[in-house]
């Protein structure tokens with residue numbers, strides 16, 4: 149395959165159209181962030197890259213706190229709205245019918261309608277050019293209990309997570325593998341009972 153060579157661009161995809169909540173319970177704000185990800189396992193660390201002109205920028209810089217709320221199919225419309233309207237002139241929680249919920253470790257509110265909310269505390273701010281990167285420690289994770297089975301396992305694939313790729317929103321599709329499945333030995337199916345198999349050895 150001979151690919152076209154383009155100038156540098158932000159074409160890593162998909163990214164999460166994350167709903168990032170900030171401010172306080174009394175004056176909550178939420179905006180959409182695609183430039184986010186995990187950068188360390190232990191301690192759990194994340195980042196969000198934010199343009200300084202965003203209303204949320206000053207809120208996060210002053211408080212040093214924010215919450216990343218995962219976006220599901222039913223929240224995509226809100227994610228798009230929160231990504232094109234500013235908290236400077238719109239109460240986006242009320243406009244989108246979102247409920248601000250008290251977080252456990254930070255003053256920034258969580259979004260009750262999101263199945264998974266990640267509480268973050270900023271560790272450093274790095275100016276990169278158009279955006280400043282807030283590197284943050286994850287201080288708590290809040291999960292909808294209906295996604296956790298009796299054994300305590302999280303089933304994140306069951307909540308209709310949304311993805312964003314090059315200006316378009318998508319719903320996560322069917323599961324096509326699990327971690328390490330490519331190197332797992334296939335389990336041999338035997339029709340004979342265990343005793344009969346022992347006799348053959």
Ligand SMILES: Cc1cc2nc3c(=O)[nH]c(=O)nc-3n(C[C@H](O)[C@H](O)[C@H](O)COP(=O)(O)O)c2cc1C
Nearest residue numbers: 179180181182183198199202203204231233234235
């Ligand atoms: C899908 C999507 C992803 C976005 N990703 C970012 C981002 O990573 N960083 C950023 O600063 N703005 C991003 N934006 C734009 C902000 O969400 C938008 O400017 C928003 O209105 C800012 O709200 P605020 O003024 O209330 O802070 C994104 C918008 C959309 C729709």
